[in-house]
Amino acid sequence: MSAAAPLWSQRLWAAQERFPVEASEPWGRLERVAEGIWALVSTPLKDQTTLCNGGIVAGRSGTVIIEAFGSDEGARWMAAQARRLTGRLPTHAVITHYHGDHTSGLRGTAETPDIDVLGTDVTIDLSMENRNAATGVLASATELDRVRPTEIDLGDRSVILVPRRGHTASDITAEVPEESVVFCGDLVWNEMFPNYMDAVPSRLSQAVRLMRATSASTYVPGHGPLADAVAIDRYIDLLDDVEAAARRAMDRGISAEQAGDEYRMPAGMTDWHRFQPSYFATAIGSWMEELGDS
Numbered sequence: 001m002s003a004a005a006p007l008w009s010q011r012l013w014a015a016q017e018r019f020p021v022e023a024s025e026p027w028g029r030l031e032r033v034a035e036g037i038w039a040l041v042s043t044p045l046k047d048q049t050t051l052c053n054g055g056i057v058a059g060r061s062g063t064v065i066i067e068a069f070g071s072d073e074g075a076r077w078m079a080a081q082a083r084r085l086t087g088r089l090p091t092h093a094v095i096t097h098y099h100g101d102h103t104s105g106l107r108g109t110a111e112t113p114d115i116d117v118l119g120t121d122v123t124i125d126l127s128m129e130n131r132n133a134a135t136g137v138l139a140s141a142t143e144l145d146r147v148r149p150t151e152i153d154l155g156d157r158s159v160i161l162v163p164r165r166g167h168t169a170s171d172i173t174a175e176v177p178e179e180s181v182v183f184c185g186d187l188v189w190n191e192m193f194p195n196y197m198d199a200v201p202s203r204l205s206q207a208v209r210l211m212r213a214t215s216a217s218t219y220v221p222g223h224g225p226l227a228d229a230v231a232i233d234r235y236i237d238l239l240d241d242v243e244a245a246a247r248r249a250m251d252r253g254i255s256a257e258q259a260g261d262e263y264r265m266p267a268g269m270t271d272w273h274r275f276q277p278s279y280f281a282t283a284i285g286s287w288m289e290e291l292g293d294s
């Protein structure tokens with residue numbers, strides 16, 4: 001999503017009472033999804049300190065923070081939460097993709113001594129191009145393999161960083177298979193319509209299906225409340241519905257803008273948020289571009 005000129009709706013997501021809430025602030029709440037694993041569900045309609053979702057995974061020999069969040073203050077707050085909850089400072093920070101709402105807090109992230117910041121080469125390069133990029137932090141970041149998964153060994157458990165793409169040219173998911181938890185980055189949005197600004201739509205649909213095939217019990221979306229398998233199935237239905245709308249628009253010879261104006265979300269999803277009204281047209285246009293090229 002873009003932080004610029006959002007047209008927020010006033011509705012806020014309620015905690016689903018599925019997991020205990022260990023911290024609650026205007027910008028989000030930290031839910032304990034498993035022993036040593038916490039997910040941040042940001043509430044950007046209220047406060048944009050953290051802006052995106054993310055999390056903390058703690059093991060015997062280290063702690064991973066997922067995402068660098070929307071501001072230095074947000075990233076600092078997450079590091080402080082990691083210390084409070086685990087008794088130690090975080091050792092690793094993973095950036096799932098380059099968008100500013102996930103990377104603008106990199107300087108705050110890097111204030112933790114000796115923290116290892118990890119991202120793919122594409123993510124690091126694209127992040128450098130952002131206005132106000134934390135170039136010093138990015139220059140010393142560890143490059144993740146863009147083809148093979150990377151394991152962060154935390155002693156008694158591992159976090160598997162899986163390279164994927166679709167939301168952007170390079171996305172990472174952070175997975176803890178034995179606890180059945182997947183941190184999805186922006187490949188998954190829940191109760192919010194996804195941003196297709198940089199998407200490769202067919203790859204996005206494929207990536208989400210592959211994540212669904214892991215049969216995880218908890219998916220931490222990039223934005224919106226925590227998702228289970230049922231919520232992922234609903235999200236896949238939405239992605240398919242957007243594709244179908246793009247195909248119809250091409251058959252009728254209408255523009256993405258007109259198709260976006262006419263688009264209605266599938267039944268049961270009409271209360272989903274859009275960060276910007278243009279998101280329907282962006283999504284349909286993204287599909288039309290890809291389908292037109294093939």
Ligand SMILES: [Zn+2]
Pocket residue numbers: 001097099167186222
């Ligand atoms: Zn994004």
